[in-house]
Amino acid sequence: MSDSSRLRIAVQKKGRLSDDSIALLKAIGIKLQIRDRLLIAHSTNQPIDLLLVRDDDIPGLVMDGVVDLGFIGQNELEEKMLERQAAGKKAEYIELRRLDYGGCRLSIAVPNEMDYQGIQSLQGKKVATTYPFLLERFFKEKNINASTVMLTGSVEVAPRAGVADAICDLVSTGATLEANGLQEADEIFVSKAVFIQRAGEMPEAKQALISKMLPRMDGVTQAKESKYIMLHAPKAYLEQVKSLLPGSENPTVLPLSGNDNLVAIHVVSPETLFWETMEKLKALGCSSILVMPIEKMMS
Ligand code: ATP
Ligand code: MG
Incomplete structure (x- = not known):
């Protein structure tokens, strides 16, 4: 059952952090079959096992090196660290990423x-x-x-x-x-929720897998915060339009066939467009303004 070559990740079994943590693992391409009431879930496409436990247990499991990685709230992590320090127990971990949930x-x-x-x-x-x-x-x-x-x-x-x-x-x-x-x-x-790793040596293959997971996680987080914006804009107001679009120093500007006055603008924006901005764009003569979610990103 316990195969030490497989990466072990502790996740809250049920509660405020479990859905987001499992969704994040799935979003970075880890296939999981989670059956109710089981403590362990195996990935079907990666050498990864999930340990589904109460969140109180996660800091200790990571600090004792029972699991390699864990998703946990900073409140619980800091509390358990102080508790273990007071008891003279090992209280080390590496914070890999701060996550955008569990606030x-x-x-x-x-x-x-x-x-x-x-x-x-x-x-x-x-x-x-x-x-x-x-x-x-x-x-x-x-x-x-x-x-x-x-x-x-x-x-x-x-x-x-x-x-x-x-x-x-x-x-x-x-x-x-x-x-x-x-x-x-x-x-x-x-x-907020954080993604942590146990301190100490990590076998090369496991470390390589972690190194692959992190940029994918960043891509998922970045994509969640970003939007793909498309619109038609009057050529004459191109500069004003660009200045209204967040993060659009170099948008893609394309000609529209059969119309010399308008161009199509495509931009990946680090934030959404507020209604107020869309109304300003419309007042400048823009049309077909679309704000779309992005699923994945890699820069
Ligand atoms: P468990 O059975 O796993 O011990 P729990 O009851 O301790 O569950 P939850 O209520 O699921 O825990 O909360 C888990 C974590 O979610 C908290 O420690 C905290 O980091 C985060 N969290 C986010 N929002 C809240 C909130 N409004 N109230 C409590 N915890 C929150
Ligand atoms: Mg708890």
Whole structure:
């Protein structure tokens, strides 16, 4: 079952990071057959195995060298690193790429009725969190003498349950906080998903495979952020039109058969065209303005 020549990648089995991580692997050409409830999934076209686990386990699996690579949120990674350092365990890894998903922030939130006058208001208070090491580091930096209460779930109900005075939890929209009568008071850590590698020697064949994966990942990320823009523009306003198109120093300009006044412009833009810009282009006499997604890129 465990073949050490195959690259092992740890991915969250179920949760906020799993779909995007698996989609990214598929997008870079790795064919995967993922069956429910199985811990391991083999790629059918690459010497790659996925280990599908809880996200809490991923930093440790990478730092212990049980897997070669992992997709993980920076919040979880940093927390586990501090925890392992405190326990005298190996806490090394190599960050290969920051990814464009899994964005969230670890914030302190307090009950709406609390008279919060800045972080000093937490002096002597109890704060419930799943991230005690990150929180304690923050308190230390700010010279706050507060105690942390470790909870692995339902952190947001801790103040109402009388378990703590405030909480420190992950937030993306703030809807959960609002629903629980809490307000965000201080942001302590901003996080995104990252792709990491274990420290230490890597067999040549595995390293070669990783080196092939990374530019493909960059291509997928870049393509997601880019758009292919096509339009017809009046020759007379070519310079004005170009200045409205983002990232178009050297667009492709093509003649239109049977029309000497118009040209076709094609450009790969690092960002989308906003409606406002499209309206300005139209006002200059442009027509047939198309903004299209790009699937893959390699420069
Ligand atoms: P598991 O069962 O794997 O332990 P979990 O409940 O710990 O799952 P999820 O809620 O799936 O974890 O979140 C996984 C990661 O997704 C978080 O650690 C964080 O990096 C990221 N994330 C992005 N947005 C949010 C959010 N709004 N709330 C929580 N986590 C978020
Ligand atoms: Mg978890």
